[in-house]
Every structure is written in C-alpha cells, then in structure tokens.
Amino acid sequence: MTLISAGKSLMSAIIEKLYSKIQGKEYSYGQLFEVINERNKQMEYSNILAASQEKGMVNRDDLNLDIQFERSNIDIYKIVRKGDYVIHLRSFQGGFAFSNMTGVCSPAYTILRPSTLLEYGYLSYYFKSYRFIKSLIIVTYGIRDGRSISVEEWLNLKISIPSKEHQLHILKVLRSFDLKIENEEAYASCLSNQKQYLLRQMFI
DNA sequence: GCAAAAGGGTGTTAGCTAGC
DNA sequence: GCTAGCTAACACCCTTTTGC
Numbered sequence: 001m002t003l004i005s006a007g008k009s010l011m012s013a014i015i016e017k018l019y020s021k022i023q024g025k026e027y028s029y030g031q032l033f034e035v036i037n038e039r040n041k042q043m044e045y046s047n048i049l050a051a052s053q054e055k056g057m058v059n060r061d062d063l064n065l066d067i068q069f070e071r072s073n074i075d076i077y078k079i080v081r082k083g084d085y086v087i088h089l090r091s092f093q094g095g096f097a098f099s100n101m102t103g104v105c106s107p108a109y110t111i112l113r114p115s116t117l118l119e120y121g122y123l124s125y126y127f128k129s130y131r132f133i134k135s136l137i138i139v140t141y142g143i144r145d146g147r148s149i150s151v152e153e154w155l156n157l158k159i160s161i162p163s164k165e166h167q168l169h170i171l172k173v174l175r176s177f178d179l180k181i182e183n184e185e186a187y188a189s190c191l192s193n194q195k196q197y198l199l200r201q202m203f204i
Numbered sequence: 205g206c207a208a209a210a211g212g213g214t215g216t217t218a219g220c221t222a223g224c
Numbered sequence: 225g226c227t228a229g230c231t232a233a234c235a236c237c238c239t240t241t242t243g244c
Contacts, residue, residue, distance in 0.1 A: 050215080052214085053213075060215090076228095088214085089215070094213090106214085107216090107229085108216075
C-alpha cells in the first residue's frame with residue numbers, strides 16, 4: 001500500500017468518524033438546500049463543467065474526454081454557482097459533486113444551493129463518503145445506467161447539523177488532510193517524471 | 205502477447221407529460 | 225401549439241479482464 005492510498009483510506013475513516021459523531025440540530029435536506037433550475041439563456045457562461053467522481057465539479061476540458069455535443073445548445077445548460085452541490089448521473093455510485101467554480105453543466109444534472117445554515121463546502125466531504133452513498137440506496141431506483149435518485153424523497157431525509165464553529169473545525173481538519181494527500185500526489189508525480197527522465201538518459 | 209469483450213465514467217438526446 | 229422539465233435509452237471513449 002502506498003503512502004497516498006494509505007492517506008486516502010485514513011481520510012475516509014476520519015470522514016466516517018467525524019460525521020457519525022455529530023450532535024446538532026436535525027434538519028431535513030429540504031430545509032438545507034434549494035433545488036435551482038437556472039438556465040444559461042443569456043449565454044452568460046461558456047465554461048462547461050463536468051461532474052467527476054474524484055474531484056467534484058471540474059472544467060470538462062480538463063477531463064481528457066472527447067464528448068460530442070452542440071456548443072450552440074449551451075443556452076439550455078444549467079448554471080452552477082460556486083458553492084453549489086450537484087446531483088449527477090453517477091451520484092448513486094460517487095455521491096454528490098461540490099462546485100468550487102461557476103459555470104454551466106448538462107441539463108440532466110440537479111443543482112442544489114445550500115442555505116445559510118451551512119458553511120461553504122461543509123458537506124462536500126460527507127457527500128462523497130461511503131456512509132452517505134449507502135444512505136442514498138433508499139431513494140435510488142432503476143438498474144445500472146438507468147438508475148437515478150429521487151430528489152424529492154432525498155429532500156425529506158434528515159441530517160444533524162452542528163454549529164457553524166463546529167462545521168468550520170471539521171472542515172479545517174479535513175482540508176489539512178486533503179492538502180497533505182495532494183502534496184504527496186504532486187511529489188509522487190515529480191519522482192515519476194524524474195525516473196522516466198533518468199531511464200531515457202541511460203539509453204542515449 | 206494480443207484481440208475481443210466487459211465494465212466504468214461522463215455525457216447527450218428523444219420522447220413523454222404538464223402547464224400556459 | 226409551444227416550452228420546460230424529467231427520464232430512459234443510448235453514445236463515446238478509456239481501462240480492465242478474459243480467453244486463446
């Protein structure tokens with residue numbers, strides 16, 4: 001097991017632990033989120049976002065995927081704003097995606113805008129956790145590709161939300177771990193490049 | 205070792221329904 | 225009749241697995 005995969009496993013365990021111990025006021029998701037259906041009619045945004053299971057909402061250009069679509073159709077795309085959460089086509093497998101940027105996304109997505117009860121990004125880690133994905137089973141229907149999440153039913157589910165101070169504390173802990181893993185990944189990538197370079201030099 | 209099949213990830217779009 | 229919203233079906237590409 002590499003340091004990075006061990007770090008990721010530890011991160012998952014910490015997320016499980018932190019979010020399972022929360023003692024706060026109970027809210028339904030419907031009280032915490034508003035479903036937004038804002039379309040890009042004025043062609044205000046041209047950067048198209050895609051939901052990746054690993055990194056949340058990212059620029060589609062960064063995905064290295066050749067997706068065929070009519071660019072003139074982006075007026076019907078939905079606007080995702082910074083801080084929004086997105087229910088995407090694979091949410092039943094990878095949880096909900098958090099957006100760190102503003103842009104447009106496929107009309108097949110559901111956009112959730114958090115209320116002021118939530119700190120920026122507070123649920124971004126929880127929505128990717130095994131605990132949360134498991135909880136989606138009761139509001140998921142269909143088989144394989146046809147699977148989708150009943151947003152209406154999900155909005156009725158309950159969750160405990162701690163004070164904003166506690167939310168910030170949890171975020172601080174998780175972000176520091178996240179940063180550590182990112183640094184290790186960057187370091188591993190540098191070492192790999194260096195190895196390739198040295199191997200090339202050996203055979204010149 | 206290699207080709208084919210299967211599976212996974214991300215998305216578009218056609219068709220249906222409801223509201224105006 | 226038009227438009228918007230929703231959903232199932234399907235497209236496309238890449239990676240992994242399987243069988244020979």
